[in-house]
Amino acid sequence: MNKQAIVEEVYSALGGTKAAAEKAVDIVVDSIVTTLKKGDEVSIAGLGIFSTKQRAARTARNPRTGEAVKVQAMRVPKFRAAKALKDAVK
Numbered sequence: 001m002n003k004q005a006i007v008e009e010v011y012s013a014l015g016g017t018k019a020a021a022e023k024a025v026d027i028v029v030d031s032i033v034t035t036l037k038k039g040d041e042v043s044i045a046g047l048g049i050f051s052t053k054q055r056a057a058r059t060a061r062n063p064r065t066g067e068a069v070k071v072q073a074m075r076v077p078k079f080r081a082a083k084a085l086k087d088a089v090k
Contacts, residue, residue: 003029036077048081 003025011021032042032050041051057073 046082046084048079051078053078
């Protein structure tokens with residue numbers, strides 16, 4: 001399922017226009033991204049928790065040349081599925 005399929009689901013459930021459904025999906029996604037950028041977490045009951053974690057700086061290897069490459073520390077997104085989602089997928 002991609003973004004367009006989600007827009008179709010929202011449109012069929014709520015009616016209105018497809019543009020309004022797409023705007024609603026965009027607002028949800030943008031608010032999640034904005035919250036994660038601030039370093040906060042987003043908890044959606046029944047779905048899970050979106051958060052970020054700090055990944056330490058490390059030395060990696062270029063597989064093509066074998067040369068050592070320094071990778072900077074960075075924040076990466078993380079998702080923990082809720083128990084309800086895990087049980088539904090089983």
